[in-house]
Amino acid sequence: MASKNLPTRDRIVNAAAKLFQGEGVRDVSVDMVAAEAGLTKRTLYYHFRSKDDVIAAYLQARDQPNLAMFKRWFYETDGGLAEKVEGIFRNLALAARHPKWKGCGFLRTSVELVKTPGHPAVLAARTHKKRVEDWLCTELAKAGLASSSQAAARQIILLLDGSFSTVLLHRDPSYMEAAGDAARRLIHGYLPPADTLDDFSVSAPATPSRPQNSEPGRPLL
């Protein structure tokens, strides 16, 4: 465990992330988080005002790493724009095959807190999803989808969130490859038809690189 000599607050957030991600924010009690962090509930309540604040901190802490992982999957995939986007879904499918994979923490948490629409954790989830969408939008624009980059980014996000939900329900990660295929098709449809020679849309078949996620530890994402 790397979170040994961290500040107490960070250890609490790490413990919360591990438990919340694995079992959901409703099924994990404050006592369990405290125990996982190796301290007492009273100490936890010294660093956080409420369980809701711990939940919000959990999601805020996952925002940047998650976005960075999407970027890595995108940049590390060979091929053109469409293949790079498809690479995200391909790597996601790999991650989803980990036996402990439990879907998207942002989406799941916001569903668990549907009674409290203004909950800070829900706002954190919205911010994260928007950030991913905005990043995608700029990448699409850079690659030539000038006027339609916003629409395309939205549709890819829809496929992404659909993947999370559908795969979590059916426990069948092949849906993610179907989503990647759909994203690729959509992008090809948006790209300038055939007059401009698209030098990248026919490059390497974009095989996922790292053989990650061979079972142990915690799942990515």
Place this chain on the structure above:
Amino acid sequence: MASKNLPTRDRIVNAAAKLFQGEGVRDVSVDMVAAEAGLTKRTLYYHFRSKDDVIAAYLQARDQPNLAMFKRWFYETDGGLAEKVEGIFRNLALAARHPKWKGCGFLRTSVELVKTPGHPAVLAARTHKKRVEDWLCTELAKAGLASSSQAAARQIILLLDGSFSTVLLHRDPSYMEAAGDAARRLIHGYLPPADTLDDFSVSAPATPSRPQNSEPGRPLL
């Protein structure tokens, strides 16, 4: 309220559906369901063995009506295949604009029960989603997407579930129209290119028919 002279069991399921759909299965207690049905908890436990059974019955009862609604939205939309599918999303966006709309009960419930993957309610949710996908698949096949009907149906389901999740998070039903646009584009991409004259792909712009969902009562879906 139409559930006045129904058998007790059905009144319980109706009450459960109303409350579970509005506030989630975890935030609604058995006492609340019993009170909503106009009887005591002990009576409820005479008709159901456990709360889990009530939850499962709630989803099982929604399977057929939900599927029927999708079919109606599809058949009642003018235009070709792509436009008919897009009509589903358009009507869904209308439904989602109802202030009390709370997303897809199947997806939400299965997220709330993520700790119990074999839960009968989760199985009911899977069955329902599969049923929608299968129906879509046959419609796609009937309309000419012979070999790719399965893949296309999957991708439409992904857009559908993505819509539910994304719109529930952002509270912005315009994502559903974006999903409908994506579905239309995908289908056009699958349809035989241009050699066969597609007499329907350019028909009426498929405006949603009924002016439904003008605020009161419970939201559809």
Place this chain on the structure above:
DNA sequence: TTGTGTATATCCACTGTTCGGTATACCATA
């Protein structure tokens, strides 16, 4: 060096409440 004050950080034990589920008794009607 010693003594005192203060802020940070931790813990044990407890409260009040909610919830799923039950024990037991009552009642209506066939």
Place this chain on the structure above:
DNA sequence: TATGGTATACCGAACAGTGGATATACACAA
């Protein structure tokens, strides 16, 4: 009178949050 259905009152467990005491560390003055 026996069966199906309903009601009151209750149980045990789990939970979020708190009261109050304690340990540590550092600042500054005697």
